[in-house]
Amino acid sequence: MRGVVVLGAAALLAGCQAEPPVKPLTPQQSAALKPADAKLAGLYEQSCKSCHTVTDTGAPLTGDRTRWDQRWAKGEDALLNSAVQGLNGMPAGGQCFACTPDDYRALIRFMAGRDK
Ligand code: HEC
Numbered sequence: 001m002r003g004v005v006v007l008g009a010a011a012l013l014a015g016c017q018a019e020p021p022v023k024p025l026t027p028q029q030s031a032a033l034k035p036a037d038a039k040l041a042g043l044y045e046q047s048c049k050s051c052h053t054v055t056d057t058g059a060p061l062t063g064d065r066t067r068w069d070q071r072w073a074k075g076e077d078a079l080l081n082s083a084v085q086g087l088n089g090m091p092a093g094g095q096c097f098a099c100t101p102d103d104y105r106a107l108i109r110f111m112a113g114r115d116k
Pocket residue numbers: 044047048049050051052057058059060071074078079080082083087088089090091093094095096099104107108
């Protein structure tokens with residue numbers, strides 16, 4: 001009986017190694033991230049970054065999948081909709097006046113830690 005439990009735990013651990021563990025980021029680690037694309041990085045730094053790297057704003061920290069995965073599960077279209085229409089403390093358009101829908105999609109993938 002004991003052996004079965006140990007084997008089960010070993011199988012679970014092995015399963016976790018398939019993907020790197022999802023760990024929370026500090027605001028400093030979050031603020032150090034930026035989109036690889038220069039245009040996108042510019043848009044990000046002028047708008048989303050001011051809230052999405054500061055815990056007190058209530059915004060999910062960029063790159064912190066412990067805060068994003070539940071939102072990501074809603075689907076990209078739902079997240080795009082929140083970004084464009086706003087959601088509680090999230091202002092409509094995220095204070096980005098030059099962002100196209102494709103820019104928002106790319107920004108959301110980057111911020112949710114899904115662009116790799
Ligand atoms: C003024 C602060 C602020 C700015 C600027 C901002 N956000 Fe947010 N954002 C928030 C807050 C607060 C939330 C959490 C809202 C909630 O769930 O109540 C949020 C949540 C989100 C979500 C998750 C929505 C959902 O449905 O779960 C997305 C996507 C998002 N922001 C994208 C962006 C993008 C892209 C930008 C830049 C173009 C941006 N935000 C700029 C404050 C901001």
